[in-house]
Amino acid sequence: MPDNVQSAGLRPVGVKTGFALAVDIGGTFTDVVLRHGNGLAFTDKTLTTHQNLLEGFFRAVDLALSRAGVGAEAVTEVTVHATTLVTNAVIERRGPPTALLATKGFRDVLRIRNEHRYDMFDPQIEFPDPLVPDALVFTLDERMLADGSVAKPVDVAEAEAVAREMQAAGVQAVGICLLNAYRNGAHERAARDAIQRAAPGMAVTLSSEVSPQIREYPRASTTVMNAYTQPIVAPYLEALSAELRRRGFRNRPLIMLSNGGVVGTTVAGGFPVRMIESGPAAGALAAAHFAEVMGFEKLLSFDMGGTTAKACLILDRRPLVAGEFEVDRRYRFKPGSGFPITIPAVDMIEIGAGGGSIARIDNLGLLKVGPRSAGSEPGPVCYGRGGTQPTVTDADVVLGLLDADRFLGGDMKLDRAGATAALAALGEKLGVDAVTAARGVFEVVCEQMAGAARAHATDRGLDWRGLPMLAFGGAGPVHACRVAELLDCAQLVFPPMASVLSAFGTLVSPVRLDLVRSALSPLATLDWPATRALVDSMAEEGRAALAEAGVKPSDATLELAVDCRYRGQQNEVTADLPLAVLEAGDAAALRQAFEVAYQALYGITLPDVPVEVVTWRLAARGPIPQASPAPAAGGSTATPRTQRPVAVEPAVPQVPIYDRAALAVGQRIAGPVIIEERETTLVVLRGWTASVHPTGAVVAEREA
Known part of the structure; x- marks a missing residue:
C-alpha cells in the first residue's frame, strides 16, 4: 500500500515522470496526494492557511514532492484541486458588495423566499x-412571459442608469434574475450588455446561464451566490494557475465540482x-472507486474531517446526485x-461534527458538540496554537485514542496536558472528571453522526442497516467503529490513504458538467x-x-434525465431517460x-x-480515470509496536498498537486494537x- 513507501522514506527508483497531483483544501487541513500510474503514492497534510489558501496549498505540495524525491517536472499527468473556498466565503460572508x-415588482424575492415555513410549530x-442587502436590490421595468414571449422589452437607458447607481454604491458584482428568464434569457443578456458598457469591470452573473430552471426564488438564490463568490474564486484560480506554471508544472489545473466531476478553470x-x-x-x-x-x-461513505462529517450513500457503485x-x-x-442552490451535487448530508468541533454545556446543562469548530486557527487546545475550548480531538487525546507524540508522524506534537485541562474544565460543569467528560464528547459526536446518516437514508x-461502511x-x-455499531453495520472498510481520501477522489473523478x-x-x-x-x-x-478539460469529442458520454410530476403536484421526481426515447419521441417510454x-420513492x-x-437534465462526462492497484502491503505478519491504555467504554488497561504500513495482506487482528499511520x-x-x-484496505468485521 502507498503508506509503505511513504513511511519508510523510500524513493521511487527510476520514476521521474508520470505523476498526478491532487490537493484538497478543507476547513482544518490541506491534503495532498502525489500518485504515479503504477500505484505508488505519497501523501501529506498541513494546516489550512485561511488568510492565503495558496500558501497551504503549495506547502502541502512541496512536502509531497520532497517525500517522493522529485520536482514539479515529474507531474506530467493531471493536477486536480478541490476546495472549501466557495463555502467558506458564503458562511463567513467574505464576498464583495453584491447586487x-x-x-x-419583484425586488423582495430574497426576503420572501418561497413563503414556506420549514417548521410549522416554531414561531421563532x-x-x-440574504447575501444581498435590501439597499443593493435594483429593478428593471421589463416583463418576459412564461412562454418566453416579450410583454415589455428592456429599456437600455434604464439599465445603464441602474448600472451607474450600482457603481456609485460600491457594487463589484451583480446577479441578474429577471422573471421567466429560464424560458428566454434575452432580457438578461441585454441588461448584462448595458451594465458592462456603463460599469466596465463589474462581474455579472445571469440566472439564464447559471440556473435556467423554473421557480423564481431558488433561481435567484443560486444566481446571487454565484455572483457573490465569482470575484473571489476567479482571481484565486488565475493565481493558482499562474503559480503552477511558474513552478514548472506542465498542465493547467482541473477543478472538482459538486456533481462529482472535474472541469477546467474557465468553467469553474x-x-x-x-x-x-x-x-x-x-x-x-x-x-x-x-x-x-x-x-x-452498496456502501455508506463516512467522511469525518477537522470541521465537518459527511455521509453519502453509494448505490450500484455510484453516489447519488441531487438537483x-x-x-x-x-x-x-x-x-x-x-x-x-439549484446546481447538481452529490447527494449527502453534512453536519458540523469534526475533530475540531467544540464541546460545550448548553442552557439546559446538557453536553453538546458542534457545530462551531476551532478549525486550524487556533485549532483544538492540544494543537498548542492558542485554542482554549475543548474539542473532539482533545477528547480523543485524553481517551488515549490518539498518540500525542506521533500525530502527523511526530511532526506535530500534541499538548496532552492542555487537552486534559480543557476537558477537566468541561467536566467540572457536569460534575465529572476529565476522562468521563471525554467519553461523553466521544459518544455524543458519534451519536450525532449516526443520526445524520439515518436521517439521510430514511429521507x-x-x-441503512447492514450496509458496509467506508470510513475516511x-x-x-x-470514530467509525462506534458509528458503525450505532448503525448496525457489520463491515467497516478503512481504505489506503484514508486521511487524504478526498484528495485521492479527485484523481478518480471524470471530467463532467451537468446542465x-x-x-x-x-x-x-x-413538442x-x-x-x-x-x-x-x-x-x-x-x-x-x-x-477545455482535454476530453476528446469521441470520448464524451451524454446521460439524459427528466424531472416530471403528476398534474397538480408541486414537486417533481427525476428519472433517468435513454437518449433513444428522446430521439424517437416516445411519450409512453x-x-x-x-x-x-x-414508485421507488412513494410506493x-x-x-x-x-x-x-x-425540467431536462444532461450530464456530459469523459472517461472515468483508471487508478492502478497500489503496491501490496507488507509480506510478513506484524506484531504490536507498543501498547497503551484506552479509556473508551469499556476501558481497556492496555491496547496493542500496530503500524499500518507493517501489516501483511490477510493478517487478522482481534479488537480492541489501534492501527496507526502517519495522518490518521x-x-x-x-x-x-x-x-x-x-x-491495502483494512476491513473490520463485527462478531455476530
Whole structure:
C-alpha cells in the first residue's frame, strides 16, 4: 500500500515522470496526494492557511514532492484541486458588495423566499440573512412571459442608469434574475450588455446561464451566490494557475465540482457556485472507486474531517446526485432553513461534527458538540496554537485514542496536558472528571453522526442497516467503529490513504458538467423537435466544457434525465431517460421511466393522472480515470509496536498498537486494537476483527 513507501522514506527508483497531483483544501487541513500510474503514492497534510489558501496549498505540495524525491517536472499527468473556498466565503460572508437586479415588482424575492415555513410549530424560526442587502436590490421595468414571449422589452437607458447607481454604491458584482428568464434569457443578456458598457469591470452573473430552471426564488438564490463568490474564486484560480506554471508544472489545473466531476478553470471560475461541495464530492467519488474495486454494490461513505462529517450513500457503485441542495442551514436537519442552490451535487448530508468541533454545556446543562469548530486557527487546545475550548480531538487525546507524540508522524506534537485541562474544565460543569467528560464528547459526536446518516437514508426511502461502511478523513477512522455499531453495520472498510481520501477522489473523478433547462409542458402535447433542439444545445455546451478539460469529442458520454410530476403536484421526481426515447419521441417510454422512479420513492403511481414534463437534465462526462492497484502491503505478519491504555467504554488497561504500513495482506487482528499511520489512526473496538485486504484496505468485521 502507498503508506509503505511513504513511511519508510523510500524513493521511487527510476520514476521521474508520470505523476498526478491532487490537493484538497478543507476547513482544518490541506491534503495532498502525489500518485504515479503504477500505484505508488505519497501523501501529506498541513494546516489550512485561511488568510492565503495558496500558501497551504503549495506547502502541502512541496512536502509531497520532497517525500517522493522529485520536482514539479515529474507531474506530467493531471493536477486536480478541490476546495472549501466557495463555502467558506458564503458562511463567513467574505464576498464583495453584491447586487441583485430583478424585474420591477419583484425586488423582495430574497426576503420572501418561497413563503414556506420549514417548521410549522416554531414561531421563532430563523433564516440566514440574504447575501444581498435590501439597499443593493435594483429593478428593471421589463416583463418576459412564461412562454418566453416579450410583454415589455428592456429599456437600455434604464439599465445603464441602474448600472451607474450600482457603481456609485460600491457594487463589484451583480446577479441578474429577471422573471421567466429560464424560458428566454434575452432580457438578461441585454441588461448584462448595458451594465458592462456603463460599469466596465463589474462581474455579472445571469440566472439564464447559471440556473435556467423554473421557480423564481431558488433561481435567484443560486444566481446571487454565484455572483457573490465569482470575484473571489476567479482571481484565486488565475493565481493558482499562474503559480503552477511558474513552478514548472506542465498542465493547467482541473477543478472538482459538486456533481462529482472535474472541469477546467474557465468553467469553474465563471460558475463558482458549482464548486460549493467540491471536497465532499471528491470523497464520495473515492468511496465509489473502492466500492468498484472491492466488489460492493452498496456502501455508506463516512467522511469525518477537522470541521465537518459527511455521509453519502453509494448505490450500484455510484453516489447519488441531487438537483438541489442547501448551504448555510440555520438548523442542521431542517431542509428549508438555508440557501437553496439549484446546481447538481452529490447527494449527502453534512453536519458540523469534526475533530475540531467544540464541546460545550448548553442552557439546559446538557453536553453538546458542534457545530462551531476551532478549525486550524487556533485549532483544538492540544494543537498548542492558542485554542482554549475543548474539542473532539482533545477528547480523543485524553481517551488515549490518539498518540500525542506521533500525530502527523511526530511532526506535530500534541499538548496532552492542555487537552486534559480543557476537558477537566468541561467536566467540572457536569460534575465529572476529565476522562468521563471525554467519553461523553466521544459518544455524543458519534451519536450525532449516526443520526445524520439515518436521517439521510430514511429521507430517500433506503434502509441503512447492514450496509458496509467506508470510513475516511482525518478523524473518520477514529470514530467509525462506534458509528458503525450505532448503525448496525457489520463491515467497516478503512481504505489506503484514508486521511487524504478526498484528495485521492479527485484523481478518480471524470471530467463532467451537468446542465439543466426547464421547459414546462404536458407530456401529451410535448413538442419533441423543440425538446431535441433544447437538449442538443445543452450537449454542445457540455462538449465544449469537456474539450477545455482535454476530453476528446469521441470520448464524451451524454446521460439524459427528466424531472416530471403528476398534474397538480408541486414537486417533481427525476428519472433517468435513454437518449433513444428522446430521439424517437416516445411519450409512453418517458411516462414509464417517470413512474418507475415515482414508485421507488412513494410506493404508488397514479396511472389515471396526466404527467407534466418540467425540467431536462444532461450530464456530459469523459472517461472515468483508471487508478492502478497500489503496491501490496507488507509480506510478513506484524506484531504490536507498543501498547497503551484506552479509556473508551469499556476501558481497556492496555491496547496493542500496530503500524499500518507493517501489516501483511490477510493478517487478522482481534479488537480492541489501534492501527496507526502517519495522518490518521484506525480504532477497532472490542467485538470487531480487522484484516488486510489485497488493496491495502483494512476491513473490520463485527462478531455476530
